[in-house]
Amino acid sequence: MNSLTKASTLSSENISVWFGQRQVLSDVNLVFPANKVTALIGPSGCGKSTFIRTLNRMHELIPGAGLAGSVFLDGEDIYGEDFDAVSVRIKIGMVFQKPNPFPTMTIRDNILSGLRLSGRKIENGDEVAETSLRRASIWNEVKDRLNDQAISLSGGQQQRLCIARSLAMNPQVLLMDEPCSALDPGSTRRIEETIKELSSSMTIVIVTHNMQQAQRVSDQTAFFLADDNTPGGVVEFGSTEQIFNGPIDQRTNDYVNGHFG
């Protein structure tokens, strides 16, 4: 049932971001080709989360937020007149750094919440739940307790539940903001495997502070940096192989080899 939707190409053009009077990003130009995994790396506070939020219009929810530039989904500007925020977010899913399952819902209802919240009819809910949970490799752990409250799961399980919740929507693009930062090595490993499997059906953008993880899961990598009191931006963007083994910019070299940050 999933095979009909296809992955999309996402690209940003001259994205600049302000919070109030302060500019925190300047002229970010990146291309995320269909079915590729892109890692965003860089020191804390350089604007990775901020950038990723501009890609599915979550940025505009922050009071005082400003934006210039465009984001194209298969050539169409998601900030253009033909798109509204809700339909953008249905196509471009997001997994947050902190697991945030809905505490009033059961595991099963959490998975189906996206469909309900976006006003779609749920036919074969059981099937959707099972498929999504399997894809997020958490099915075996929860299959006997689908009617338990979601908050009874461990942190790592909650995060995979949140991934499953996004997958149930069948997004064309999946944005992940440090999805493994609160997880143990086992859960991290499983999520990384999940990401690789998912890339056959969607485009993935992942923010990570873990250099090994970036190398393990991504096809291409963008290095973000914000010098003191200047807006952040992309220093270097290329294949993961090139960024980690032959960076052109000295700062990239220092960062990926752990010399600063």
Place this chain on the structure above:
Amino acid sequence: MSFAPRPAVQPWARVNTARRIQILLASVLPLAATVLIIILTGLDKNMALLGVFLPLQLIAAAVVGFNAFGKRGVGDAALIVLVIFFATFVLVLLASVVVSLVSQGAQAMSWGFFTTNNRYVSNTTSLEYGGVGHAIIGTLLVVGLTTVVTVPLGIAMAIYLTQSQSKTKGVIRTLTQAISGLPSVVAGLFILSIAITLDWQKSGLLGSMALLPLMLPTVARVAEEALRLVPVDLRYAALALGAPNYRAFFQVILPAAKSGLVTAILLGVARIIGETAPLILTVPISNGTSWDLFSGEIMTLPAYVYNYLGSAFVPSQNRAWGAALVLMILVAILFGTTRILSRSKSLKSKPTKEKASK
């Protein structure tokens, strides 16, 4: 899910005998000393409680705490003593209200007291006849109408105050707070003056209107706090899934705030159910049962209490106490059932299946 039985040992609760004796002495000696001083010097009991017992008890606890944990034990011990002392004080105060209400009201209690009205009752009729049935109905109707109107209004205000970015909300919050200080008699007079100007008849409806400004600030404020406690993460999670704002609100934020919103409603009802002045001003009382909120006379429990408490006749005074007790019972029943209902609802989706062992 199955858990191992709770172990009988709690290592942290182990206390050696020497300390146990100290604790025992520290809890008995101050009281004994205080009693002795009262007997010997004839000191006023209340004075002794504050001036002798409390300091002695503090010192005793501090000594025990110091022996056990050194300096930091003193602070802990003092805190425990103060908390227990004042908590007991408040508890005794509240309990005495309840006890006097129950003991005075008990004589009036009978099945008939709850179910009959006062149509054929005079000042001196014995308690076997007549009752507060009509006043219970009246109170439920008047308070019910106010609740039905105020709860949506109050929650809507709370939603506005938490969800909107607009600048005017500061003004609105301040206004709401100001209204919560409104003397209830003024609310009654306000509605009465409107009624006189527009030539409306007094009725249960006017009473409900007078209660509205008293209930609204409570509901709005408590509901606002309840909504504010819902993490903004949840809203973002819902919106990121492609939810329009209203669905995110109704399907995620509102359920997460449910128990707080129930509290808001209960506190609102508690605020007005015993209100007397506005009802005396705006609702004509009767001795018969009336189901009509919109015209004619209708009795309410607070008005009933007020009406009979001033009487010179003992049976009437007993009726007043009985009605006050009924009011308390009514509140207890309302709170109890609402709590049980709202709890069982959220428990419904708790674990149903016995989990197979992994």
